Amino acid sequence: MSGQPVSKTASDTLAKKSKSEDVISGGHLVAKALKNEGVDTIFTLCGGHIIDIYDGCLDEGIRIIDVRHEQTAAHAADGYARQTGKLGCVVTTAGPGCTNAMTGVATAFRSESPVLHIGGQSSLTQHKMGSLQDLPHVEIMTPITKFAAGVMSTERVADMISMAARECFCGAYGPSYLEIPRDVLDREVPLETAVIPELGCYRASVKSAGDPFDVEKLADILVNAKRPAMLVGSQVYMSRGHQDAIELARKLNIALYMNGASRGILPPGDPHYFNRTRSSAFKKADVIVIVGTPFDFRMGYGKRISKEATLIQIDQDYRTVGKNRDIALGLAGDPGAILAAVLQATTGGKNNGAKSRQSWLNGLREEEVEKTKKLMPMFQSNANPIHPYRLAWEINEFLTDDTIYIGDGGDIVTISAQAVQPREPGNWMDPGALGSLGVGTGFAMAAGLAHPKKEVVCLYGDGSFGMTVFDMETANRFGAPYIAIVGNNSHMNQIRYGQITKYGEERGNVGNKLGDVPFGTFAEMLGGFGAEVREPNEIQPTLQKARESVKSTGKSAVINVWVDPDEYAPGTKAQTMYK
Secondary structure, eight states: OTTSOOOHHHHHHHHHHHHHHHEEEHHHHHHHHHHHTTOOEEEEOOOTTTHHHHHHHHHHTOEEEEOSSHHHHHHHHHHHHHHHSSOEEEEEOSTHHHHHHHHHHHHHHHHTOOEEEEEEEOOGGGTTSOOTTOOOHHHHHGGGSSEEEEOOOGGGHHHHHHHHHHHHTSSSOOOEEEEEEHHHHHOEEEGGGSOOOOTTSSOOOOOOOOOHHHHHHHHHHHHHOSSEEEEEOHHHHHTTOHHHHHHHHHHHTOEEEEOGGGTTSSOTTOTTBOOSOHHHHHHHOSEEEEESOOSSGGGGGGTTSOTTSEEEEEESSTTTTTSSSOOSEEEESOHHHHHHHHHHHTOSSTTTTTGGGHHHHHHHHHHHHHHHHHHHHHHTOOOSSBOHHHHHHHHHHHOOTTEEEEEESSHHHHHHHHHOOOSSTTOEEOOOTTOOTTHHHHHHHHHHHHOTTSEEEEEEEHHHHHHHGGGHHHHHHTTOOOEEEEEEOSBOHHHHHHHHHHHOHHHHTTTTBOOOOOTHHHHHHTTSOEEEEOSGGGHHHHHHHHHHHHHHHOOOEEEEEEBOTTOOOHHHHHTGGGO
């Protein structure tokens, strides 16, 4: 009130506030820089080295999601980047905080996902003295990041974050790591001495359309093709170039195949959506365009593609173009920008051959129908134990246009890819090329936080479910509940098959046999719906109950489905991942 004396405590508060307007701490500079980068959420597990970052995030309005294990935090940051198209951010303390997050960062690295990992470190004044949780984090993280560095002065904190973030989006996307010592974070410096780059003033456009001559050349090749096919990989969706890919496929009448994060950019039933005939198309096509996916083990290192076809590769990273397989033409740049430029180059009467390709597409469509018919006996199997293909089919029937599907596991997820067909862009998430188990919980939480109005369904193997599932409580705590389905065969089955084949039944269960755990009770412990399913006809009604429970309680549901341990995916039987 006016005229009343100000207490000493109030005076101190006002003085502190006045001072804080003139100086800023390293942790608050971190938060300001993150906000500049469009980061609205960080995933973290607390530690004494990093608490000033939390204080800064509170001031900047950045949401803090604190998890139970740093692996989940890293996976969640990766999942958030995939779902939003923005920079994901994980913040960990020093030592085990950093090493626990390594699997998630490595997953983002192989999946080309833009994630900034900020790690704590002991004070510079304690360098090489054997301080708590001291490790050479930068050296450890360098092989699995695009950029790794330490921040040596408080004044450079924001500048270094902008540098690391820039690297995340340079060429093929990927993670960066920044180590910030505790005294650098806690120290306060005059605001005018801090370097705080403004977003948009220091980053070049990454929407390069490649060499104009090669764009014209590709346009001519596609216009004259009789049997063209195009595969679009994760880069296409991650860079949000999927609409350009769709437009090119429609205008030029090209058979479109999708893998990784690009699954779902076209819905099932679309005339240019093809799923089961990729191998056949790659043997018969005269022109094949591979966009945003490498010739790695998933592509048979390029050896499964006909040598007679004109093979084109488009990628954000020039080092990927032509790697493992010779190509006729390679373009490095942004997938969407290149495909849009190619389509533009086909205008003006160049595109007269599109109608003649309809018979090519019709033939592939007939083959798709036949292949689906051959799978239907397994999809609709009434066998007990439950056939894993039946579980996958029931999940696909359960999904809506607004359901994000996540696969976390080995054989069970490979099988699910035969049946599950997402309906919208962004509605498919999987571990990617690293094949990490345990991604599901972080992915599910991130998807729910990024899209609170969407439904999230995660299919786990029983092995992967046990790795990170305690953070289901975190998802519940932050209002991001989801439906977890466990395909439970009590084994690490993808590995088991190879062991049995190589060493025989007696030694085939060594190192891969798990306990028979009724995982449905886990959800009940957290206040949600849990169920054990042993009959095929129980799957769909139980899924519906789980849906209603998640809506009404705001708690995650777990459906434990007991599947046949002696059924395997075709790729597992052929051991294609090792060939």
